[in-house]
Amino acid sequence: MRAMRIVLLLMLFSSFAFLAPRTGVQAAPMAKSSNIVEGRSETTGVSARAGNAVFPESGGIREAITDKHQKRYQEWKTEFLSTDIGRAQWEMYAHHPRIVLTITISDSNPEGAGSGKYKWNEAGELVAATITLGSHVDQGFPSSVYYPVMNALEPFESARLIGGTVLAATKLAHEFGHVMRIAGTPESLYKLQVQMVPVYNKIFLSNGHNVNDPRLVELAQKMGGNPVEIWEDREYWGEANAMMFLRDRVAKEKFHCRLFGKIKQAVEEYAKDYEERFAEIAKSQGAIYSCSWK
Ligand SMILES: [Zn+2]
Numbered sequence: 001m002r003a004m005r006i007v008l009l010l011m012l013f014s015s016f017a018f019l020a021p022r023t024g025v026q027a028a029p030m031a032k033s034s035n036i037v038e039g040r041s042e043t044t045g046v047s048a049r050a051g052n053a054v055f056p057e058s059g060g061i062r063e064a065i066t067d068k069h070q071k072r073y074q075e076w077k078t079e080f081l082s083t084d085i086g087r088a089q090w091e092m093y094a095h096h097p098r099i100v101l102t103i104t105i106s107d108s109n110p111e112g113a114g115s116g117k118y119k120w121n122e123a124g125e126l127v128a129a130t131i132t133l134g135s136h137v138d139q140g141f142p143s144s145v146y147y148p149v150m151n152a153l154e155p156f157e158s159a160r161l162i163g164g165t166v167l168a169a170t171k172l173a174h175e176f177g178h179v180m181r182i183a184g185t186p187e188s189l190y191k192l193q194v195q196m197v198p199v200y201n202k203i204f205l206s207n208g209h210n211v212n213d214p215r216l217v218e219l220a221q222k223m224g225g226n227p228v229e230i231w232e233d234r235e236y237w238g239e240a241n242a243m244m245f246l247r248d249r250v251a252k253e254k255f256h257c258r259l260f261g262k263i264k265q266a267v268e269e270y271a272k273d274y275e276e277r278f279a280e281i282a283k284s285q286g287a288i289y290s291c292s293w294k
Helices: 002-014 015-022 039-049 066-079 084-094 149-150 154-158 164-183 187-206 214-223 225-249 256-270 272-283
Strands: 060-064 101-104 111-122 126-134
Touching: 066 084, 066 164, 084 126, 084 164, 084 225, 111 164, 126 164, 149 154, 149 164, 149 225, 149 256, 154 164, 154 256, 164 225, 187 214, 187 225, 225 272, 256 272
Parallel strands: 060 101, 101 126
Antiparallel strands: 111 126
C-alpha cells in the first residue's frame, strides 16, 4: 500500500508540469525542491539588508498583484476576510513582528496555488514566505485523495450553492495552513527533508520499490517519515486550515452538514490516519458537530 502510494506520487511528480493545472494546489517535495531551499547566506541578508525595500525590518503582508488581476484578487481576499478565522489569520500576518508574507498571482498553474520562498533568520525563525495563487484559482477542484476539503466543494459549486470566489478563498486558506505549519517547523528539519526526499526517491526507484530497504528505513527515520508521509502530512494540514475557513463560511448555510459529510467521507476513505485533525475542527463548532462527525 505504502509502496503503491509512493509509486503513484512519483508518477504524478514526473508528469507534474502536465498535471499541475488539474491537480491544483500543491507543494510537491520533489517538484518544488529547487524553489523551497533558501540558503543561510540569503537568510543572513535579511538583517544585513534591514530597512531595504526588499526586506522591511518588521513583518507584514506584501500584496504583489498586477493591475489585471487586482479586481478578482480583491474579491477572493474579501471572501477570505468575511470569516472570523480568515480575519484572524490575516491580521496575525499583517501585524507579524518578523514574517513578511508575500501574496502574488501567477498565470502559470492557473487553477492551482502554492507556497514557498521560505527564508529563516540566524535564530532559525521563519522571516519570509510567499503564497502564489493561480490566476484562475476560482476554478478547478483537486482530487479528493489529498484534497478532501477543496474537492468536497465541487457538487455545491455545480449546484450554484457557492461561487468560485469561495473556492478561491478556500485555496488561499489552504496556503495559509502551509505557511503556519512551516512557521512551526524547525528550519533544520525542513531543509533535511528537502535534501533527503530526492535521495529516498532515487533509491526507491532502483530497489524494486522496496520500502523496507534498510537504507530507506533509516532515511525515513531521519526525516520524520517517508516522502509520502511527509507530503500527506503537509497537504492535510493545508486542508485542515481550509476546513476551518469553510466551517466559518458555511456555518449558516442549509447545506453545511452535507458539505461536511462529504469531507468526512473522503477523509475516512483516503486520510484515515489523519482523521483526528479534521474531527477536531468539526467538533470545535456546535453547528458542525451537530452534523454528527464523531
Ligand atoms: Zn498544499
